Amino acid sequence: MIGDPLAVAILIGVFVAALALRIPIALGLALASLCTALYLQIPLPVVGQQIVNALLTFPLLAIPFFVLAGEIMGAGGISRRLIDLANLMIGRLRGGMAMLNVMASTFFGGISGSAVADTSSIGSVMVPVMKRTGYDARFSVGVTVSSSIQGVLIPPSHNMIIYSLAAGGSVSIGALFLAGVLPGLLLALALLGLTYYLSWRRKYPKGERVPLREWPRVIWQGSLGLLTPVIIIGGVMTGVFTATESAAIACVWALVVSLVVYRELTPRGLIGVLNRATRTLSSVLFLIASAGAFGYLMTQLRIPAALTQSLTGMSDNPIVVLLLINLMLLALGTVMDMAPLILITTPILLPVATSVGMDPVQFGVMLMLNLGLGLITPPVGGVLFVGAAVGDIRVEDATRGVLPFYAPMLLVLLAITFVPALSLWLPSLAGL
Amino acid sequence: LTGCGGGGESGGSQQWSLGETHPKDYPTTQADIWFADHVRERTDGRIDISVRHSAQLGEEREVIEQVQMGAAQMTRVSTAPVAEFVPAFGVFSMPYLFDDEEHLWRFLEGDYAQGMLGDLRESGFVGLAYYEAGARNFYTVDKPITSPEDLEGLDIRVIEGSVNADMVEAMGGSPVTMDYGEVYSSLETGVLDGAENNEPSYVSSGHYELAKHFTMDAHQRIPEVLMINADVFDSLSEKDQQLLRDVAQESVAEQRKLWDQEVEESLAEMKDAGIKIHDVETTEFQESVSGLLDEARKGEYSEVMAAIDEVRES
Amino acid sequence: MPPKFQSIARGVLRVLDRTTDTLALTALAAVVLVVTWQVFGRYVLQASPRWGSEVALILLAWVGYLGIAIGLREHTHIGVTFITDRLPPRLRTAVETLTPLAFLAFALYLVFQGWQFTVSTAGTSLPATGLPSSVQYAVMPVTGVLVAVYSLLQLVGIDTRRDTRPSGGEDGAHDIAAAPGSEAVPISGDGLTAGAARSAGPAQTRGAETTGAEPAPEEDDDDR
Ligand code: NA
Ligand code: NA
Numbered sequence: 001m002i003g004d005p006l007a008v009a010i011l012i013g014v015f016v017a018a019l020a021l022r023i024p025i026a027l028g029l030a031l032a033s034l035c036t037a038l039y040l041q042i043p044l045p046v047v048g049q050q051i052v053n054a055l056l057t058f059p060l061l062a063i064p065f066f067v068l069a070g071e072i073m074g075a076g077g078i079s080r081r082l083i084d085l086a087n088l089m090i091g092r093l094r095g096g097m098a099m100l101n102v103m104a105s106t107f108f109g110g111i112s113g114s115a116v117a118d119t120s121s122i123g124s125v126m127v128p129v130m131k132r133t134g135y136d137a138r139f140s141v142g143v144t145v146s147s148s149i150q151g152v153l154i155p156p157s158h159n160m161i162i163y164s165l166a167a168g169g170s171v172s173i174g175a176l177f178l179a180g181v182l183p184g185l186l187l188a189l190a191l192l193g194l195t196y197y198l199s200w201r202r203k204y205p206k207g208e209r210v211p212l213r214e215w216p217r218v219i220w221q222g223s224l225g226l227l228t229p230v231i232i233i234g235g236v237m238t239g240v241f242t243a244t245e246s247a248a249i250a251c252v253w254a255l256v257v258s259l260v261v262y263r264e265l266t267p268r269g270l271i272g273v274l275n276r277a278t279r280t281l282s283s284v285l286f287l288i289a290s291a292g293a294f295g296y297l298m299t300q301l302r303i304p305a306a307l308t309q310s311l312t313g314m315s316d317n318p319i320v321v322l323l324l325i326n327l328m329l330l331a332l333g334t335v336m337d338m339a340p341l342i343l344i345t346t347p348i349l350l351p352v353a354t355s356v357g358m359d360p361v362q363f364g365v366m367l368m369l370n371l372g373l374g375l376i377t378p379p380v381g382g383v384l385f386v387g388a389a390v391g392d393i394r395v396e397d398a399t400r401g402v403l404p405f406y407a408p409m410l411l412v413l414l415a416i417t418f419v420p421a422l423s424l425w426l427p428s429l430a431g432l
Numbered sequence: 433l434t435g436c437g438g439g440g441e442s443g444g445s446q447q448w449s450l451g452e453t454h455p456k457d458y459p460t461t462q463a464d465i466w467f468a469d470h471v472r473e474r475t476d477g478r479i480d481i482s483v484r485h486s487a488q489l490g491e492e493r494e495v496i497e498q499v500q501m502g503a504a505q506m507t508r509v510s511t512a513p514v515a516e517f518v519p520a521f522g523v524f525s526m527p528y529l530f531d532d533e534e535h536l537w538r539f540l541e542g543d544y545a546q547g548m549l550g551d552l553r554e555s556g557f558v559g560l561a562y563y564e565a566g567a568r569n570f571y572t573v574d575k576p577i578t579s580p581e582d583l584e585g586l587d588i589r590v591i592e593g594s595v596n597a598d599m600v601e602a603m604g605g606s607p608v609t610m611d612y613g614e615v616y617s618s619l620e621t622g623v624l625d626g627a628e629n630n631e632p633s634y635v636s637s638g639h640y641e642l643a644k645h646f647t648m649d650a651h652q653r654i655p656e657v658l659m660i661n662a663d664v665f666d667s668l669s670e671k672d673q674q675l676l677r678d679v680a681q682e683s684v685a686e687q688r689k690l691w692d693q694e695v696e697e698s699l700a701e702m703k704d705a706g707i708k709i710h711d712v713e714t715t716e717f718q719e720s721v722s723g724l725l726d727e728a729r730k731g732e733y734s735e736v737m738a739a740i741d742e743v744r745e746s
Numbered sequence: 747m748p749p750k751f752q753s754i755a756r757g758v759l760r761v762l763d764r765t766t767d768t769l770a771l772t773a774l775a776a777v778v779l780v781v782t783w784q785v786f787g788r789y790v791l792q793a794s795p796r797w798g799s800e801v802a803l804i805l806l807a808w809v810g811y812l813g814i815a816i817g818l819r820e821h822t823h824i825g826v827t828f829i830t831d832r833l834p835p836r837l838r839t840a841v842e843t844l845t846p847l848a849f850l851a852f853a854l855y856l857v858f859q860g861w862q863f864t865v866s867t868a869g870t871s872l873p874a875t876g877l878p879s880s881v882q883y884a885v886m887p888v889t890g891v892l893v894a895v896y897s898l899l900q901l902v903g904i905d906t907r908r909d910t911r912p913s914g915g916e917d918g919a920h921d922i923a924a925a926p927g928s929e930a931v932p933i934s935g936d937g938l939t940a941g942a943a944r945s946a947g948p949a950q951t952r953g954a955e956t957t958g959a960e961p962a963p964e965e966d967d968d969d970r
Contacts, residue, residue: 043501043503059611236621239621244611
């Protein structure tokens with residue numbers, strides 16, 4: 001049964017057919033696994049066992065926690081105060097509102113780690129305001145969705161936790177978190193630069209001045225939210241709690257700030273927060289679960305090993321191999337979502353990358369930005385869709401708005417790919 | 433696609449998977465492969481066992497379930513997770529149950545322990561042989577452990593299971609159950625003060641890079657077991673059944689030899705890495721957990737512990 | 747369908763929806779508490795609860811599995827629509843019924859195999875809590891039943907979404923329609939950030955919807 005070509009055809013064929021027929025990706029993965037198990041005469045309960053067991057992984061708990069923290073921040077007023085703080089810092093520059101959007105995402109990315117949460121939370125506030133103050137809708141959505149991709153790079157990032165899991169737990173989550181900091185900030189700078197240039201060319205307006213007497217309040221309230229990443233990373237680095245536990249602490253902190261300090265969250269509001277978190281989690285966890293079963297069958301059929309072999313056979317040149325990997329990921333990212341791609345491609349591509357000398361931590365950062373780009377690329381881009389929705393424009397127009405931003409993002413991707421120090425310097429300073 | 437076997441099934445030949453969580457070069461995995469090679473050779477390829485190492489089929493408990501359902505045919509697992517299926521095997525997790533390796537193996541080779549392999553049938557397995565997994569020892573980051581008092585206030589990671597936590601607590605430490613994947617970074621950041629394992633795993637996990645004190649207290653000797661799905665086993669001819677049992681028993685000598693070599697190598701590596709190895713008198717440690725053993729002697733493990741004591745005295 | 751039957755069915759469903767949501771929400775909140783308690787226990791009580799990680803994982807499995815049913819109900823499961831969007835409308839409608847059918851097949855698997863699994867693991871116990879392993883697997887048949895109900899409803903053309911009601915719905919299910927941004931966060935505030943959160947909706951996102959079903963018709967606003 002090992003390496004059976006017909007079984008491989010069933011596994012891949014059923015999955016692709018399901019995708020084409022608009023059946024949800026997670027369900028497609030599960031059905032493909034079931035059909036293949038049926039053909040291979042693997043007892044069907046094993047598929048169920050793999051689906052359940054994929055969820056019985058402690059570090060996975062960080063995902064619900066960070067998703068929940070992101071929801072609490074939105075509902076509890078933390079996101080809004082982060083925007084106010086960013087406004088105070090750069091609002092007076094030309095295109096200030098657009099740059100503020102980028103900055104707010106940098107801050108937000110340091111807490112939620114979710115590009116979708118960023119776009120829906122920051123974007124639903126910023127885009128209408130931008131449109132009202134003279135920016136065109138396409139540009140507003142473009143800035144919003146491209147800057148939200150920082151969320152997957154700047155720690156914490158639940159996608160990095162998924163990657164660490166997919167890599168078999170051998171890649172330290174702490175090291176990954178630190179590795180994302182500089183690339184995330186570089187991305188922010190690149191986006192700020194382009195935004196400023198476009199704003200100057202297109203004569204976008206300056207922001208409103210924040211009265212001096214408002215400054216202490218804005219700074220104080222904004223920094224409470226900004227403390228979240230400090231608590232998370234500081235707590236992990238000093239051994240107060242593990243990376244997984246830190247995610248639960250982030251929830252508690254966001255809750256305390258929202259309930260006690262800002263007093264914007266009511267108990268009923270909290271139920272709404274939990275409800276929305278459950279909605280988001282429903283799709284992520286089902287994906288992880290059925291990708292577990294799919295991955296089990298791929299391993300049974302030795303598909304990753306065979307693919308890895310054929311990829312390494314194509315060239316010995318590290319530059320060529322890494323470019324090939326990036327192209328392959330970019331192509332996959334246009335049609336599939338981030339979490340399933342991390343789970344499916346890591347076992348295949350990580351050995352290839354390490355075989356040409358790339359560090360698994362650096363590979364993780366490269367994978368994040370690459371698949372993050374996929375989130376804002378049609379035809380399938382979750383963040384792009386949310387962006388179009390909050391901007392009240394068609395997906396085609398949103399795509400046109402993002403177009404100029406691909407350039408800085410691709411440059412940063414190349415920098416991450418070919419400059420190891422960008423990812424590895426901070427973790428090495430921390431001794432990770 | 434490449435792959436071994438595949439496609440054509442010829443004249444009654446069987447292809448089995450043997451689930452193994454350790455990586456390929458681990459002594460236990462090498463013994464699995466020795467077993468598989470000899471079975472293949474002596475059945476002229478009629479029984480072709482593929483060792484699926486490095487947890488390809490999943491973690492130990494998952495693989496046990498798969499063997500039970502017939503999704504995999506064989507596995508090599510620790511007796512600790514086996515206890516979740518056949519509770520009697522939980523006895524092996526008791527601290528200081530055996531005086532030394534010799535005591536352990538005189539018991540494992542005796543009638544009582546071999547009879548326990550037969551008890552696995554109730555849950556759908558046939559046990560073929562026991563394997564060695566050495567002794568588990570404490571290792572710590574800052575504070576060396578030379579007596580149970582030194583464990584006071586230290587957060588020590590233990591494997592899940594109430595006996596392990598009870599043991600560390602009885603010695604005075606604070607047991608922490610934590611996902612294995614998080615132990616390395618927790619030792620690094622200080623969430624944990626120490627953990628415990630055998631020498632080869634201490635080295636292969638890289639924990640020795642962080643926890644520089646290793647205490648030879650040998651608090652547990654938890655053997656492992658090589659087992660097969662009972663239906664698969666029963667479907668074989670009597671001759672093949674005997675052959676499997678014989679080869680499995682022969683592989684034990686090979687496994688113990690490889691294991692001892694690995695422990696030697698690990699110890700040499702530990703010395704090279706500047707690990708402080710503390711040879712301790714275990715009497716105090718034993719006394720601190722004697723209450724646990726007395727309770728077990730009176731309770732569910734009375735019969736098996738009597739048999740173990742009997743081997744000790746003989 | 748006769749109106750009387752419809753209203754009874756609605757009542758039953760409301761209870762079912764609410765029970766599912768409550769179970770999932772409680773499990774989610776409980777996981778946060780358990781893990782926080784673990785940290786607190788380690789520092790303040792000098793002993794972390796032994797059952798902590800095991801219970802947290804069981805709860806996570808429940809959140810994840812119930813999420814399958816909730817995601818089906820709310821159309822949050824991500825699918826690829828760009829191929830079907832190019833089909834002629836009639837063919838597209840036909841293809842769209844495949845999703846609930848596929849879910850129904852999966853539900854049957856969950857109910858029957860999941861039940862077998864639950865029964866067969868009832869004899870084994872988890873190491874820390876001593877609970878039977880079936881507490882992890884029992885979620886399979888439970889989810890299976892829910893998935894079967896929701897997929898059957900969708901097959902007969904009933905919109906199962908609960909989140910289609912306008913803002914302010916009484917039991918916390920008040921939010922934006924189920925666009926892919928159904929996790930959109932409503933932010934109400936002053937000045938700079940004045941009410942802008944409501945713009946997210948499925949209308950403009952053709953080619954972007956998640957798993958299917960047309961946007962909810964207006965009359966569904968009261969309660970389904
Ligand atoms: Na982040
Ligand atoms: Na943004």
